[in-house]
Amino acid sequence: MTSQAMDNNDDSAGLIEQVQQAVDSKTPVTVSGGGSKNALGNQGATQGSDGSDGSTTLSTLAHQGIISYEPTELVVTVRAGTRMVQLNEALAAAGQMLPFEPPVFNGATIGGVLACGLSGPRRPFSGSARDYVLGTRVINGQAQDLAFGGEVMKNVAGYDVSRVQVGAWGTLGVLLDVSMKVLPAPELELTLVQHANQGDLQAFVPLVRKPLPLSGAMLIDDTRYLRLSGSEAAVRSAAAELGGDVLEDNSLWNSVRDHTHAFFRGAKQSVEGEGKTLWRIGVADFAPALELSGEWLHEWAGGQRWLLTEMPANDVYRVVAAAHGHAMRYSVGATDEPAFQPLEGAMQNLQARVRDSFDPLRLFNRGRFHPELDVSSNVEAARA
Amino acid sequence: MSADPAFVTEASSDASILSQQQAHQRIARREKAAAELSQLVDPQAVLWSIEQLRPYESDGLTAMKATPLLVVLPETIEQVQAIMRWAHSTQTPVVARGAGTGLSGGALPHEDGILLGLAKFNQILELNPEQGFARVQPGVRNLAISDAARPHGLYYAPDPSSQIACTIGGNVAENSGGVHCLKYGLTVHNVLAVTIVTIEGDLLDVGSPGHDSAGYDLMALLTGSEGMLAVVVEVRVKLLPVPPVAKLVMAAFDTVEAAGDAVGEVIAQGIIPAGLELMDKPAIQAAEAFAKCGYPTDVAALLLCELDGIEEEVNAQVAGVSKVFEQANASSLHIAATEEERLLLWKGRKSAFPAVGRLAPDYYCIDGTIPRKQLSHVLQQMEQWSAEYKLPIANVFHAGDGNLHPLIMFDAGKPGELHRTEELGSRILQLCVEVGGTVTGEHGVGMEKINEMCVQFDANTLTQFHSVKAAFDPDGLLNPGKAVPTLQRCAEFGAMHVHHGELKFPELDRF
Ligand SMILES: Cc1cc2nc3c(=O)[nH]c(=O)nc-3n(C[C@H](O)[C@H](O)[C@H](O)COP(=O)(O)OP(=O)(O)OC[C@H]3O[C@@H](n4cnc5c(N)ncnc54)[C@H](O)[C@@H]3O)c2cc1C
Numbered sequence: 001m002t003s004q005a006m007d008n009n010d011d012s013a014g015l016i017e018q019v020q021q022a023v024d025s026k027t028p029v030t031v032s033g034g035g036s037k038n039a040l041g042n043q044g045a046t047q048g049s050d051g052s053d054g055s056t057t058l059s060t061l062a063h064q065g066i067i068s069y070e071p072t073e074l075v076v077t078v079r080a081g082t083r084m085v086q087l088n089e090a091l092a093a094a095g096q097m098l099p100f101e102p103p104v105f106n107g108a109t110i111g112g113v114l115a116c117g118l119s120g121p122r123r124p125f126s127g128s129a130r131d132y133v134l135g136t137r138v139i140n141g142q143a144q145d146l147a148f149g150g151e152v153m154k155n156v157a158g159y160d161v162s163r164v165q166v167g168a169w170g171t172l173g174v175l176l177d178v179s180m181k182v183l184p185a186p187e188l189e190l191t192l193v194q195h196a197n198q199g200d201l202q203a204f205v206p207l208v209r210k211p212l213p214l215s216g217a218m219l220i221d222d223t224r225y226l227r228l229s230g231s232e233a234a235v236r237s238a239a240a241e242l243g244g245d246v247l248e249d250n251s252l253w254n255s256v257r258d259h260t261h262a263f264f265r266g267a268k269q270s271v272e273g274e275g276k277t278l279w280r281i282g283v284a285d286f287a288p289a290l291e292l293s294g295e296w297l298h299e300w301a302g303g304q305r306w307l308l309t310e311m312p313a314n315d316v317y318r319v320v321a322a323a324h325g326h327a328m329r330y331s332v333g334a335t336d337e338p339a340f341q342p343l344e345g346a347m348q349n350l351q352a353r354v355r356d357s358f359d360p361l362r363l364f365n366r367g368r369f370h371p372e373l374d375v376s377s378n379v380e381a382a383r384a
Numbered sequence: 385m386s387a388d389p390a391f392v393t394e395a396s397s398d399a400s401i402l403s404q405q406q407a408h409q410r411i412a413r414r415e416k417a418a419a420e421l422s423q424l425v426d427p428q429a430v431l432w433s434i435e436q437l438r439p440y441e442s443d444g445l446t447a448m449k450a451t452p453l454l455v456v457l458p459e460t461i462e463q464v465q466a467i468m469r470w471a472h473s474t475q476t477p478v479v480a481r482g483a484g485t486g487l488s489g490g491a492l493p494h495e496d497g498i499l500l501g502l503a504k505f506n507q508i509l510e511l512n513p514e515q516g517f518a519r520v521q522p523g524v525r526n527l528a529i530s531d532a533a534r535p536h537g538l539y540y541a542p543d544p545s546s547q548i549a550c551t552i553g554g555n556v557a558e559n560s561g562g563v564h565c566l567k568y569g570l571t572v573h574n575v576l577a578v579t580i581v582t583i584e585g586d587l588l589d590v591g592s593p594g595h596d597s598a599g600y601d602l603m604a605l606l607t608g609s610e611g612m613l614a615v616v617v618e619v620r621v622k623l624l625p626v627p628p629v630a631k632l633v634m635a636a637f638d639t640v641e642a643a644g645d646a647v648g649e650v651i652a653q654g655i656i657p658a659g660l661e662l663m664d665k666p667a668i669q670a671a672e673a674f675a676k677c678g679y680p681t682d683v684a685a686l687l688l689c690e691l692d693g694i695e696e697e698v699n700a701q702v703a704g705v706s707k708v709f710e711q712a713n714a715s716s717l718h719i720a721a722t723e724e725e726r727l728l729l730w731k732g733r734k735s736a737f738p739a740v741g742r743l744a745p746d747y748y749c750i751d752g753t754i755p756r757k758q759l760s761h762v763l764q765q766m767e768q769w770s771a772e773y774k775l776p777i778a779n780v781f782h783a784g785d786g787n788l789h790p791l792i793m794f795d796a797g798k799p800g801e802l803h804r805t806e807e808l809g810s811r812i813l814q815l816c817v818e819v820g821g822t823v824t825g826e827h828g829v830g831m832e833k834i835n836e837m838c839v840q841f842d843a844n845t846l847t848q849f850h851s852v853k854a855a856f857d858p859d860g861l862l863n864p865g866k867a868v869p870t871l872q873r874c875a876e877f878g879a880m881h882v883h884h885g886e887l888k889f890p891e892l893d894r895f
Contacts, residue, residue: 159608164601373599
């Protein structure tokens with residue numbers, strides 16, 4: 001089954017033209033897809049609501065559609081502005097899925113999902129967004145139309161620029177098209193519900209080192225949820241081994257993934273009403289409970305932890321760094337504290353040079369990701 | 385591959401082609417560098433006599449040779465840092481080397497540079513079965529990690545056929561794969577973090593013990609970067625539970641094309657085997673003669689299909705693929721009866737390269753990847769070219785991934801035969817690009833496929849690669865001239881096409 005999208009869904013020429021104008025006039029560009037993640041990241045130099053710094057917005061929405069999809073090749077190539085809902089539907093129709101199970105926030109596009117590097121509950125068991133990206137077509141900060149990687153599973157020609165685009169928040173280029181590896185959807189999926197002690201993360205540790213068909217593991221209050229996926233035989237036997245109440249309805253996982261679960265709805269209210277902050281904390285699954293007060297929801301067998309807290313950002317960053325992890329603010333900031341774990345020293349310098357190598361004028365999403373990477377003599381020169 | 389005889393001869397004969405004066409200057413430079421480096425490491429760890437340098441002249445791609453200024457074998461990270469600072473301040477090129485099993489000339493020395501051998505970094509620093517990881521030095525052999533993990537029921541998944549010898553540092557540099565990467569991924573999917581030394585001598589931790597880290601995903605850039613961006617001095621790998629059950633289905637076919645089509649059908653059934661390997665007749669016969677593993681030798685193609693996981697699942701999948709193979713007209717079907725037999729059948733596959741090596745004085749291994757649906761087309765075209773060039777080709781490859789390894793058999797002793805082999809290899813790689821694939825799936829570009837990179841990437845993209853390199857290594861001191869061709873070189877390669885390889889290349893310029 002190959003579906004060829006119509007050409008009037010190809011807006012690459014228009015997007016390249018827009019970037020070229022931005023380069024010529026040295027105007028910062030805010031890259032946007034479905035806008036579902038506008039509240040995430042830093043406000044950014046280019047995000048003033050009145051656009052007072054003269055920045056322009058570049059929307060990928062007119063550049064959409066599936067370019068090619070061949071289930072037997074396990075590869076799909078799509079335009080960045082394709083809505084997640086549409087992409088998931090096409091894959092499901094062929095009995096396949098994106099193995100990194102990305103969140104589907106309202107209106108989200110695949111370009112936005114990859115730029116923000118988002119993965120869902122399956123992540124610790126089957127891999128992350130970047131693991132499944134095979135190739136990209138990108139507009140760099142010089143308005144050049146570049147293609148990296150490809151549609152094949154193994155490719156080591158040139159540096160892996162496609163994967164480094166994932167989670168770069170658009171600061172290394174505008175994603176035009178992406179090729180991803182897809183996998184067959186499991187024959188059966190079910191959820192086990194087990195009683196657990198509050199904050200008992202250590203129970204996950206032995207589980208994830210066993211050859212079990214796990215595809216989700218989370219702890220909400222005093223309940224542990226395990227999701228099993230695979231052939232009917234494998235899932236049933238693992239369910240018997242692990243024990244717990246069996247839930248055939250798996251919608252819980254999507255609600256956590258998409259932040260429609262009660263925890264996240266409550267968090268939204270506390271953020272708006274009480275000035276609390278929601279944090280996403282990435283640590284090793286075996287990292288002990290963190291000394292941060294607030295309400296927790298633990299995903300990824302303890303590798304992704306959500307915290308709703310009143311604590312100041314600096315405390316969160318300090319405690320998380322000590323646990324060899326990193327934190328990201330997941331709600332609109334009440335203050336101008338950074339939204340991402342700050343980079344320091346030689347690592348900051350190296351990352352700034354990487355940014356420079358793609359976007360020497362630092363036009364894309366300036367200030368949105370790690371503002372410390374955007375301070376450069378080049379930017380000064382561009383302004384002059 | 386470089387159809388580049390000028391480079392080979394100039395490089396290999398060291399002083400003989402250089403003028404007397406140049407040779408003297410070189411010796412003086414070598415002596416000075418040796419004296420300076422002997423201040424930084426044990427003088428015994430600085431090799432600089434021609435006899436000592438000989439073993440380091442090439443990696444697994446023996447057609448290309450060069451003598452480095454000297455070889456230095458540090459044993460601590462501090463020494464690596466000091467060496468890098470020295471190289472940076474003296475603007476001396478640095479080529480890192482693991483076990484030297486690379487097949488693309490990635491560890492080919494630079495004549496004016498030092499070869500940084502990491503063989504002494506051979507310790508497993510930590511193996512944590514509870515937390516599922518190992519921290520190892522870069523010179524640790526791939527198989528040594530799995531051997532150490534196995535008593536705990538764990539292993540390191542990527543298993544290149546060279547795993548007895550190749551190092552994890554080399555694996556990271558090449559993003560190596562193995563026969564099991566269809567299901568378990570490549571090096572990039574199995575390495576959590578690395579510690580690197582930059583050309584300035586800075587020590588940086590990249591990646592994290594968790595699932596992601598702040599800032600850009602530099603792990604993605606470093607993995608597969610062929611020693612062009614930094615020197616890896618420590619690697620943290622993920623250990624996976626050994627699957628409780630593994631079963632191997634061996635199916636024989638009357639044509640290679642039928643076997644190729646069966647591969648696509650397996651995937652279409654929603655089954656992802658742990659490994660799915662294809663061998664053609666010359667490869668089967670060579671492997672059987674070498675490993676005596678029980679392959680049928682009168683068939684055109686064999687598929688080795690491994691299913692692993694929980695017993696119930698594996699049984700269902702074995703039934704599933706068996707049905708697919710029957711429907712694809714397999715002439716015979718065999719399921720390894722015992723664990724010994726399963727390992728023996730794999731042994732044949734894993735020793736296919738050296739086995740083919742016994743059929744001809746030399747062989748040349750190609751490493752293109754193509755979309756699976758192009759398998760029959762590309763295999764047929766290769767057969768035709770093989771006849772045209774009068775050079776036999778054996779095929780043994782990662783069919784599930786579409787990663788081809790045609791082995792061209794030749795005799796380097798016959799005048800012009802290496803050159804024709806390289807030309808045939810280059811045509812095959814260009815065909816891979818034409819059908820939507822790539823010039824290298826897992827062996828890297830190195831020096832070997834530098835020209836074919838010009839076919840795969842346009843000038844702007846190559847320039848972007850150079851900018852990435854410059855972000856790490858502004859002076860272009862790490863492994864200069866490899867992996868990404870200069871635009872000038874591509875212009876010359878274009879000319880070569882017109883003149884069928886008669887043009888000689890000037891010495892590579894440094895980026
Ligand atoms: C018989 C045979 C079978 C093979 N089978 C496979 C296979 O199945 N799959 C596969 O992928 N490959 C295979 N290879 C190729 C080769 O073994 C791999 O590329 C391997 O990863 C190279 O490791 P090495 O330690 O020998 O590296 P080397 O050859 O020493 O170096 C390779 C590259 O890595 C760089 N490098 C080495 N160490 C470091 C470091 N610490 N820091 C930075 N850069 C470094 C070098 O500069 C060079 O560019 C095979 C080779 C042979 C000879």
